[in-house]
Amino acid sequence: MAENRASAYGEGVPCWVDAQLPDVEAGKRFYGELFGWTYEDAYGSTVWARLDGEPVAALAHKADGRLPTVWTVYFSTPDAEATSRRILAAGGQIVTAPLPVGDGLGGSALATDPEGAVFGLWQPGTHPGFGRRHEPGTFAWAELYARDTAAVNAFYGHLFHDALFGPDADPDFGRAPVADVFPAEMPPHFVVHFGVEDCEAVLGTVQRLGGRVQAGPFEASYGTVAVVTDNQGASFALLQR
Template sequence: MAENSTSAGEAAYPEGVPCWVDAQLADVAAGKRFYGELFGWSFQSSYGGSVWACREGEPVAALGQKADGRLPTVWTVYFATPDAEVLTRRIRASGGQVITTPLPVGELGVAALATDPEGAVFGLWQPGTHPGFGLRHAPGAFVWAELYARDTAAANDFYGDLFHEALFGPDATPDFGRAPLAGAFPAEMPPHFLVHFGVEDCDAALAEVSRLGGRVQAGPFDTSYGTVGVASDGQGASFAVLQR
């Protein structure tokens, strides 16, 4: 395990902490080949035909089959909550929208999808038997989520109200940043979350993305939290790699 990695499978995450990510793909088998080679993931079957990706034997992400080909091919970050019903009511009251009301995922937990007032999509996860990441902050695992927003001050207000302790409390160790949607982004790009996975060498990871049939969109470039490259897999799901 990497020196700064976190093995986190032993307890539920505090509310507002990114605790899980998944990708909805048209071709899950192709996704397994791409991400398996890129991040060294192994896979095991999970609920409803989805698969869990594992690193060092611990779950780090899920790949799911898109139910409708018209749905976007995306990575989604899920924030932990002890009560998804209560949190969805707070999201609506704060100007967000609920796309999918809280639904049980077998015994694993309860999931919901929502948007902030600018339309950026995120998930909620109320744990049952599955608390979330078994490993994070390590190569091949989740390390960061960046929200690209048109109005970062409004985003800070919205998420700061929802997840104040996770973002600003005395024990806060945020894995979630906010940045303006400007510069390299096309004008039509909507506000969105970008999931970051850890790598030991950003240049090498981006070269591997190209070799595997993905596309490098930007980078490497330096940020306050490390060296980042933005890419998409062969099916169009965007993600970032982060070297710290």
């Protein structure tokens, strides 16, 4: 088992990511070459990406062409129903109510914060989340680009206080103004970051595979970052620490 395998993630810790794509096979080729991922069928049309045998992400077929092609970060929760009620009480919205996933894998929900940024909840069953993280080719960080950072800090600080501010906090989750990186009119949104050893070198691979560079590389408090899109339009970031 990988050294950084977590048997369970605390409430509010980013524990999983998935990409909703028009063409999962094309996504497998893109990310397989970019990050060295291999794949196995998980449930329905969803595949799990693995690195050295450990699960690191999921690729899913986008059922409705009107939905965005997007990477989503999921925060761990012991009770998705209870967390959903707290989100509503704090001014957020529930996009997809908690539903069971697979054969006992867990339960998921989609929500938005008060500014409309979409994030997921994951209530673990037999699948706790990432088998590897914080290394090249795996999840490294989630950054929320917001309109009002004070307001979203209050929202997430209330929702996931221990994960963000508790004595054992390991947040993997930052907040920044949208205009720091994107045009001011860009809606608030999360950007999932994957670790790389050499940001510049990986940018070349992204472009060779049909992706494009949206921003960077630039220096952030947590490392060197470049925001890119894959060859189907899903945005994510590369993080060199």
